[in-house]
Amino acid sequence: MGATGRLLNGNFDLSKVLVFAGTGNNGGDGLAIARMLHVRGVDVTVMLTGAEDHTSTETAQQLKILHYYQIPVIPASTDLTGYTTIVDAIFGIGLDRPVEGKFADWINAINASSAKVFSVDVPSGLNADTGEPQGATVKATATSSFAYAKNGFVTDQGKQYTGQLYVEDIGVYLDDHYEG
Numbered sequence: 001m002g003a004t005g006r007l008l009n010g011n012f013d014l015s016k017v018l019v020f021a022g023t024g025n026n027g028g029d030g031l032a033i034a035r036m037l038h039v040r041g042v043d044v045t046v047m048l049t050g051a052e053d054h055t056s057t058e059t060a061q062q063l064k065i066l067h068y069y070q071i072p073v074i075p076a077s078t079d080l081t082g083y084t085t086i087v088d089a090i091f092g093i094g095l096d097r098p099v100e101g102k103f104a105d106w107i108n109a110i111n112a113s114s115a116k117v118f119s120v121d122v123p124s125g126l127n128a129d130t131g132e133p134q135g136a137t138v139k140a141t142a143t144s145s146f147a148y149a150k151n152g153f154v155t156d157q158g159k160q161y162t163g164q165l166y167v168e169d170i171g172v173y174l175d176d177h178y179e180g
């Protein structure tokens with residue numbers, strides 16, 4: 001069905017959606033979701049955690065498309081007033097250190113907001129291998145994980161962060177490296 005389909009399935013109030021995006025490829029996936037919601041008529045705003053010229057190649061490409069569609073892209077903030085759904089695309093499997101400082105402030109604001117939270121691939125801050133939070137960690141209403149459910153999602157602790165877990169087929173498999 002795809003992550004965007006999970007958002008469109010009726011369980012989320014899409015009156016005013018915020019995509020909270022990091023500058024890595026997890027953010028790029030969030031930007032693609034923002035575009036797909038926008039073309040379906042959803043009011044979407046993007047908050048970006050870093051500078052537009054410091055994004056990964058794929059994320060830069062997605063940003064270009066968002067600008068073409070004139071989807072608002074604003075700097076990350078802890079003021080999340082008015083948003084009915086927040087798409088968490090800050091960190092995915094590239095998390096490599098504890099979440100601190102302004103990232104922790106943003107994640108704490110997401111958790112404190114009254115909006116439902118939909119995490120892209122991994123709840124930001126959760127170690128996808130162990131299911132241990134690495135500092136501030138998003139508590140999602142639902143998570144769409146790409147290709148397979150990460151090991152950390154099936155632990156008792158990990159489950160508390162993913163919420164409802166969906167696994168999306170993106171055409172990659174664990175045995176992709178085998179020939180024939």
Ligand SMILES: NC(=O)C1=CN([C@@H]2O[C@H](COP(=O)(O)OP(=O)(O)OC[C@H]3O[C@@H](n4cnc5c(N)ncnc54)[C@H](O)[C@@H]3O)[C@@H](O)[C@H]2O)[C@H](O)CC1
Nearest residue numbers: 024025026027029091092093094095096097098099121146
């Ligand atoms: N790998 C695949 O098979 C696919 C991945 N997809 C998506 O890509 C993300 C992973 O993307 P990546 O760019 O490797 O990492 P992230 O976006 O998770 O983050 C990288 C970014 O964040 C910085 N960083 C890490 N930890 C911290 C921290 N604690 N504080 C501040 N900054 C931090 C790091 O330095 C990098 O700049 C995966 O989850 C999927 O969403 C595709 O979907 C395709 C298949």
Ligand SMILES: [K+]
Nearest residue numbers: 088091122124
């Ligand atoms: K995420």
